Amino acid sequence: MTSRSRVRLSPQERREQLLDLGVSMFAHRNVEELSIDEVAEAAGVSRGLLYHYFPGLQGFRDAVVRRVAEEFVVATAASDAPDPMERLSTTVVNYVDFVDANHDAYLSLVRAAAGGDPGMKKVYDDARSALAERILDLGVLDLVPDSEAVRLLVRGWQALAEEIVLAWKAPGGPDDRNAVSKADVVAMLTDSIAAILLTATPAE
Amino acid sequence: MTSRSRVRLSPQERREQLLDLGVSMFAHRNVEELSIDEVAEAAGVSRGLLYHYFPGLQGFRDAVVRRVAEEFVVATAASDAPDPMERLSTTVVNYVDFVDANHDAYLSLVRAAAGGDPGMKKVYDDARSALAERILDLGVLDLVPDSEAVRLLVRGWQALAEEIVLAWKAPGGPDDRNAVSKADVVAMLTDSIAAILLTATPAE
Numbered sequence: 383m384t385s386r387s388r389v390r391l392s393p394q395e396r397r398e399q400l401l402d403l404g405v406s407m408f409a410h411r412n413v414e415e416l417s418i419d420e421v422a423e424a425a426g427v428s429r430g431l432l433y434h435y436f437p438g439l440q441g442f443r444d445a446v447v448r449r450v451a452e453e454f455v456v457a458t459a460a461s462d463a464p465d466p467m468e469r470l471s472t473t474v475v476n477y478v479d480f481v482d483a484n485h486d487a488y489l490s491l492v493r494a495a496a497g498g499d500p501g502m503k504k505v506y507d508d509a510r511s512a513l514a515e516r517i518l519d520l521g522v523l524d525l526v527p528d529s530e531a532v533r534l535l536v537r538g539w540q541a542l543a544e545e546i547v548l549a550w551k552a553p554g555g556p557d558d559r560n561a562v563s564k565a566d567v568v569a570m571l572t573d574s575i576a577a578i579l580l581t582a583t584p585a586e
Numbered sequence: 587m588t589s590r591s592r593v594r595l596s597p598q599e600r601r602e603q604l605l606d607l608g609v610s611m612f613a614h615r616n617v618e619e620l621s622i623d624e625v626a627e628a629a630g631v632s633r634g635l636l637y638h639y640f641p642g643l644q645g646f647r648d649a650v651v652r653r654v655a656e657e658f659v660v661a662t663a664a665s666d667a668p669d670p671m672e673r674l675s676t677t678v679v680n681y682v683d684f685v686d687a688n689h690d691a692y693l694s695l696v697r698a699a700a701g702g703d704p705g706m707k708k709v710y711d712d713a714r715s716a717l718a719e720r721i722l723d724l725g726v727l728d729l730v731p732d733s734e735a736v737r738l739l740v741r742g743w744q745a746l747a748e749e750i751v752l753a754w755k756a757p758g759g760p761d762d763r764n765a766v767s768k769a770d771v772v773a774m775l776t777d778s779i780a781a782i783l784l785t786a787t788p789a790e
Contacts, residue, residue, distance in 0.1 A: 496700030530765040534750050535774060541749035542742035542782075549741050561734040570739060570785055577781035578746075581774055 397435045400425055404446035405453065408487050416443060444501055447494050450487045451509035454480060458513055466521030471572045473520060474543075477513075478568050481547045489548060510540060517575075525579055532582045539575050546570060601639045604629055608650035609657065613691040620647060648705055651698050654691045655713035658684060662717055670725030675776045677724060678747075681717075682772050685751045693752060714744060721779075729783055736786045743782050747775050 391399060403425050408416055418439050422429045436442035457480040461472040481488045495506030514536050518528070526532055547567060549555055556562035595603060607629050612620055622643050626633045640646035661684040665676040685692050699710030718740050722732070730736055751771060753759055760766035 493700070496697070530760045531770060531774060534753055534760065534766065534771075535778070537753050538746035538750040538774075538778070542746040545745035546738050546742040549738055556734045556738065562738065566735060567738075570735060570742075573785035574739070574742070574782045577785055578778045581777035581781055 393435070396431075400427075400432065400435060400442075401445055401449045404442065405449050405484075405487060408446060408450075408490055416446070418442065443494075444505070447491055447502055448505050450484070450491045451505050453484075454488065454491070454509055455512045455516075458516065460516065460520050466524040467572075467576060470517065470521040470575060471568075473517065474571045474575070475568050477543065478547055478564060478571065481551065482564060485548075485551045492544065492548070510537075514540060522575075522579060525576075526582055529582065532579065535578050535582050539578050542574060542578075543571050597639070600631075600635075604631075604636065604639060604646075605649055605653045608646065609653050609688075609691060612650060612654075612694055613688050615690060620650070622646065647698075648709070651695055651706055652709050654688070654695045655709050657688075658692065658695070658713055659716045659720075662720065664720065664724050670728040671776075671780060674721065674725040674779060675772075677721065678775045678779070679772050681747065682751055682768060682775065685755065686768060689752075689755045696748065696752070714741075718744060726779075726783060729780075730786055733786065736783065739782050739786050743779050746778060746782075750774065 400421065404416065404421055407421065407424065416439075418429055418432055421442065422432050425432075432442065436445055458473050458476045460469045460476070463469050463472065491506055491509075494502035496503075514533070517536055517540075518533070522532065522536060550557050550562060550567050552558075557564075604625065608620065608625060611625065611628065620643075622633055622636055625646065626636050629636075636646065640649055662677050662680045664673045664680075667673050667676065695710055695713075698706040700707075718737070721740055721744075722737070726736065726740060754761050754766060754771050756762075761768075
């Protein structure tokens with residue numbers, strides 16, 4: 383396995399390389415705008431080879447969106463700090479960094495999911511659920527007892543985080559105008575998860 | 587204007603009647619499933635008359651989605667209670683009641699907006715912005731000073747509220763299983779707006 387030359391990629395490696403290229407291309411473009419020809423040209427491979435790895439343009443796009451979702455889950459991995467709030471806060475920092483660096487790719491993932499394609503919706507829902515589980519395991523369940531209400535609040539917080547980060551990064555938004563810093567966004571999200579969780583504990 | 591008989595509707599009234607019918611039909615069905623024939627039959631009018639009022643099926647659907655958005659804004663009107671938190675809480679109760687009673691219609695509005703149709707996205711964004719402005723005017727700006735961060739947090743809270751209410755009402759969700767009551771959802775949303783706003787005030 384390790385004696386393989388760098389030029390002769392295995393089919394699996396070639397596929398990975400094409401996906402990585404797709405992700406980087408669509409970090410700054412909408413997934414709908416990607417064409418097989420452009421990707422083939424950028425990768426220095428033939429159209430035919432691309433079709434050998436992916437079942438058509440839609441299949442390639444789906445695989446790229448899936449890859450973005452995977453990278454999103456990996457990027458939001460947390461530290462193993464002993465303090466639950468510190469672990470949550472690390473994940474928030476990683477989340478904001480990821481969306482900051484991959485804004486268009488992330489937006490494409492969100493839009494692909496919302497666009498009604500059941501396959502894309504599943505990719506997105508799976509990524510969101512993976513992050514929700516991680517947030518619960520990471521610290522939430524060390525802070526408050528598990529309940530249906532807490533799980534709803536974590537889902538709600540994820541929607542809040544997505545909305546705030548995308549609105550912050552939108553063209554003409556607060557980031558464009560230097561009106562709200564990345565550190566402010568991280569603080570908002572970290573503070574709100576803590577604040578929201580407290581609302582799950584009945585007052586009486 | 588007042589001597590008009592109940593049977594002979596003015597063109598404006600007839601149009602309103604058709605829209606109301608569309609809204610009630612699509613309170614329990616997806617907007618994509620509505621057909622002009624079904625609406626015409628339910629209204630007891632001809633297909634031709636429907637086409638007289640609306641430019642085709644897409645035009646009718648758009649008008650129905652717009653109507654849902656208007657009803658959403660009207661339904662979330664607030665009391666004029668002197669306490670800002672009480673005014674916010676009334677709007678939250680009205681919001682949850684509206685989504686509870688019009689779940690499918692509301693979901694169709696959200697989906698139509700997310701589906702990439704720019705016209706539908708605008709209808710949805712306008713309704714959301716109207717509600718954001720109301721939330722700000724209603725109480726938020728009596729509780730915390732206005733800032734870009736507060737406006738981002740209000741947007742984020744709206745996304746949280748939408749996610750929580752739709753997840754709560756989803757088939758097989760906590761409402762279906764009687765796992766979380768409507769009062770619990772209202773309390774979660776009211777408490778979280780208060781909690782989130784506190785995070786906008788710098789700690790130092």
